[in-house]
Amino acid sequence: MVALPVHARFSPEIPPKSPDAARLPPRAGDWLRAPLWANRALYGQVVLAAVLINLFGLATSFFSMAVYNKVVPAAALNSLLALVIGVLGVLAFDFMLRTLRGYFVDIAGQNVDRALGSAIFDRLLAMPLADRRGANGAFAGVLREFETLRDFFASATVAALVDVPFVLVFIAVIAWVAPSLALVPLLAIPIVIGSALLVQPLLARLAEASLGEGLNKQGIVVETIAGLETVKTSRAAPLLRRRWQAAVAHHAALALRQRLVAALPVNIALSAQALVYVAMLALGVSLVIEQRLTMGALVAATMLSGRCVAPLGQIATLLTRLTATQSAYRALDRLMAGAGDGPTPLRRAHLGGGITFRNVSFRYPGSARRTLDAVSFSIAPGERVAIIGRVGSGKSTITRLALGLYQPEDGAVLIDGSDIRQLHPDDIAANIGSVLQDIVLLSGSIRDNIALGDPAISDAEVLRASRLAGAHDFIGQLPDGYDRQLADRGEGLSGGQRQALAIARALAGTKPMLLMDEPTSAMDSQSEADLIDRLADDLDGRTLLLVTHRQSLLRLCTRIIMVDGGRIIADGPRDDVLRALLPA
Numbered sequence: 001m002v003a004l005p006v007h008a009r010f011s012p013e014i015p016p017k018s019p020d021a022a023r024l025p026p027r028a029g030d031w032l033r034a035p036l037w038a039n040r041a042l043y044g045q046v047v048l049a050a051v052l053i054n055l056f057g058l059a060t061s062f063f064s065m066a067v068y069n070k071v072v073p074a075a076a077l078n079s080l081l082a083l084v085i086g087v088l089g090v091l092a093f094d095f096m097l098r099t100l101r102g103y104f105v106d107i108a109g110q111n112v113d114r115a116l117g118s119a120i121f122d123r124l125l126a127m128p129l130a131d132r133r134g135a136n137g138a139f140a141g142v143l144r145e146f147e148t149l150r151d152f153f154a155s156a157t158v159a160a161l162v163d164v165p166f167v168l169v170f171i172a173v174i175a176w177v178a179p180s181l182a183l184v185p186l187l188a189i190p191i192v193i194g195s196a197l198l199v200q201p202l203l204a205r206l207a208e209a210s211l212g213e214g215l216n217k218q219g220i221v222v223e224t225i226a227g228l229e230t231v232k233t234s235r236a237a238p239l240l241r242r243r244w245q246a247a248v249a250h251h252a253a254l255a256l257r258q259r260l261v262a263a264l265p266v267n268i269a270l271s272a273q274a275l276v277y278v279a280m281l282a283l284g285v286s287l288v289i290e291q292r293l294t295m296g297a298l299v300a301a302t303m304l305s306g307r308c309v310a311p312l313g314q315i316a317t318l319l320t321r322l323t324a325t326q327s328a329y330r331a332l333d334r335l336m337a338g339a340g341d342g343p344t345p346l347r348r349a350h351l352g353g354g355i356t357f358r359n360v361s362f363r364y365p366g367s368a369r370r371t372l373d374a375v376s377f378s379i380a381p382g383e384r385v386a387i388i389g390r391v392g393s394g395k396s397t398i399t400r401l402a403l404g405l406y407q408p409e410d411g412a413v414l415i416d417g418s419d420i421r422q423l424h425p426d427d428i429a430a431n432i433g434s435v436l437q438d439i440v441l442l443s444g445s446i447r448d449n450i451a452l453g454d455p456a457i458s459d460a461e462v463l464r465a466s467r468l469a470g471a472h473d474f475i476g477q478l479p480d481g482y483d484r485q486l487a488d489r490g491e492g493l494s495g496g497q498r499q500a501l502a503i504a505r506a507l508a509g510t511k512p513m514l515l516m517d518e519p520t521s522a523m524d525s526q527s528e529a530d531l532i533d534r535l536a537d538d539l540d541g542r543t544l545l546l547v548t549h550r551q552s553l554l555r556l557c558t559r560i561i562m563v564d565g566g567r568i569i570a571d572g573p574r575d576d577v578l579r580a581l582l583p584a
Contacts (some may be wrong), residue, residue, distance in 0.1 A: 014168070019118065031123075031336045032149070032329065035115035043420060044443075049101035050162035056097070057307055059090040061300040068088070068296030081149060102257040117151065121144060123336050126425070129405050148328035150283055152321060160318050163311035170308045178293055178301040184279045184310040188272045196265035196319040203323040206258040212329045214252035219243050263322075265307050269313035280305050345424040351431040352416050352432040353381035353512045353543035360411035371397045373566040374411070381416075383513070386574070387552050387562035395547045396437060397532040398563070399515045402545060403426050433506030435516040439498045441490030446475055447482040449490075455509050468538055469504035470531050471497070495522030507538070514539070517547040525552075532556060 013128055036043075063083055071080045166190065175182035200407045217523040223230060224240050231237050280302050288294035356379070362372040372394045379385050387395045400406050401413050404420045413420045420428065441449050450465060451457040462482065474497055490498045499522050506514060520528040532555055539556060548558055554560065560577040562570035 001371050011347050016536055027325060031119050031333075032116070035112045035119075038115065039108040040110050040301050042104050042111070046101055046104045046108070047162050048059050049097045050268075051103065051166075053097050053101065054163060054166040054169070054307075056090050058096040058170075058304075059087055061086045061173070061303045064303060065294075065296035065300035068299055069294050070296075083129065106145065109562055120336070127335075129400075132156065148325055149332070152325040160314040164226055164315060165312050167308050170304045173306050174301045175310070177297045178284065179286075180287055180293070181298075181301045181305075183304050184283065186310055188276050190313060192265070192269045192272050192309070192316055195268045196316040199261050199265055200319060200323060203258065203261055204326065206254060206261060207323040207327040208330075210251065210254040210258055211324075211331060213247060213254055217244070217247045217251055218249055225570070230247060250555050264378075265311065265316040266320065269309070269316040273309040273313060276309050277302060346418060346422050347424050348418065348427045349415070349430075351423075351427065351512060353379075353431075354414075354416045355379040355415040355513070355543065355545065356417070357398070357401070357564075358412045360401065360408045360413060362401060362406065362408050364406075369499075370409075372401075372408075373568055375566070375568055376411075377561055377568060378573060379543060379545065381543055382541050383559060384539060384546070384557040385559045385561060386546045386557035387452060387561050388548065388554075393563045394566045395563055396517050397438070399434070399517050399545065399547055402515055403432060404433055429512055430509075431513055432513040433509070433511040435499070435502045435506050435519040437517045437521070439490070439502045441486055441493075441498055441501060443482075443486060443488050446478075446501065449486060449501055450508055454504065454509065461508055462504075465508040467506040468507050468536070469500045470527055471504045472502035474500070496524065499523060500527075511542075511567075513543040515545045516551065520550060520553065528552060 003551055033433060063086075066083055067080065070076065071083070167185075171182055171185055174185065183227060198268045208365075220240060220243050224244075227236075231240060234373055281298075284293060284298035284301060288295055357375050357377050360372055361370055363370045373396070374429060375394070387398055389395050402420075403413075404413075404423070407421060415423060415428070447459070447462055450462050463472065466482075474480055475484070486492070490501065493501070499519060505518075506516070520531060523531070528550070529552065532553065535556055544556060546553060548554070554574055557574055560570070560572065560574050561568055562577065570580070
């Protein structure tokens with residue numbers, strides 16, 4: 001029986017985890033710690049090289065002291081030759097170690113870059129659509145922030161951190177060769193480090209604000225490029241121009257303030273380095289005159305003073321970069337939060353085609369109104385069902401839930417009796433061919449857009465699906481045929497051609513289930529009629545869930561579900577529902 005209200009109207013590659021690790025819940029930041037820990041051996045070699053480089057740095061100071069104190073007074077040229085040979089050997093080793101340190105840092109950075117890039121992209125693919133926030137451009141900008149992390153860990157960060165403890169070592173050596181001069185670089189330490197730490201809170205706020213404005217700029221650019229035809233044919237250009245100019249002005253102002261504040265501790269460190277040298281030289285000369293210090297000790301101490309303060313300047317620079325890195329980390333950590341959470345999904349290589357909605361209620365993120373309210377129905381394997389209703393009644397939402405793109409707020413969506421939340425997304429995609437309202441074609445050849453790189457889909461299957469979808473005729477008229485390279489979103493093709501390619505993609509591989517949402521909205525009536533004739537026989541034994549406003553497509557279905565206001569108001573055999581919809 002069909003229950004209809006009187007007013008109803010028809011309206012048209014990852015390594016496996018250990019068992020123990022699998023039982024432990026992921027900790028915040030594991031996505032970053034894991035690749036860093038995996039490269040600990042390389043970073044260990046960087047640390048070792050940095051230690052030896054700092055130790056070799058003492059050689060030139062001792063060489064200078066020996067020359068001024070021993071060689072010059074005694075005119076000992078043979079001793080000078082021996083000292084020169086020795087220090088040249090040390091410098092050669094120093095050069096080799098610096099080269100190796102740079103090599104190890106670059107290799108470790110490359111490994112971290114590869115691991116982070118893969119983890120972030122995998123998270124993007126696995127992320128529920130409900131978790132996505134903001135404009136596409138801003139979201140893409142967040143994904144690019146991993147480059148900031150990569151640059152931080154692929155640079156001389158580790159070496160700079162290793163250099164810091166040697167500041168005290170160099171001061172100790174200065175105290176040994178010239179005790180009265182050791183206090184000068186020691187006083188510079190709190191000045192340089194203190195100035196860098198004092199600006200950190202302001203830098204952190206500026207970095208966070210600058211990141212937000214940068215993402216806003218990115219969002220405006222991507223939005224404009226994606227809708228350039230609409231922008232050019234409407235009065236949207238002035239609006240977008242004002243948004244862009246405001247975003248550029250705000251971002252430039254924030255970037256200027258950020259650079260000025262970041263330059264302050266770096267400039268203080270550079271000035272401190274020069275002041276330490278001048279103070280030590282002035283104080284040392286007076287001590288030499290008073291014969292309380294040798295000339296060689298003075299030269300060695302002044303040389304070591306530069307090595308004392310230089311790492312402090314690196315730390316000041318590092319701290320200013322750290323704020324941008326922290327902002328990038330927080331933005332990515334919000335994206336990566338929950339990655340890997342949840343139960344291990346069931347693997348079902350083959351699904352029979354049964355679809356069940358059990359008291360499903362759903363609202364889109366940020367929406368106060370439910371799009372679906374206690375929707376229940378069951379579709380048997382091989383059954384062909386059309387979903388009809390007014391615009392905004394929830395028809396497309398049903399297909400999105402059946403594809404696992406969103407999760408119900410209440411109730412359950414079942415495929416072959418299994419909750420869709422327990423099925424692996426790859427198995428769902430492998431068993432359900434889908435044509436959504438918004439047709440998206442990828443850059444690449446037409447063949448790639450149909451087969452999507454699936455080795456199981458042969459060229460013969462591509463041809464079969466194309467003929468069935470009505471795409472083969474226009475593809476044959478293209479100069480490169482199936483090798484025609486498409487731009488983003490299939491630009492250059494008509495809307496009907498893009499729909500034909502999307503239908504061919506859904507039909508390729510003879511999946512047991514087909515979900516189509518307005519698949520012929522951009523086609524002319526003749527193309528649509530030809531498509532219906534071809535699909536009529538091909539759909540035998542396959543489950544079809546069809547959302548449409550076009551009554552002609554109902555020929556493909558044996559049952560109609562009518563939705564209004566997020567509720568099912570009619571469900572029954574096609575002819576019965578259509579008769580009930582006809583005016584008395």
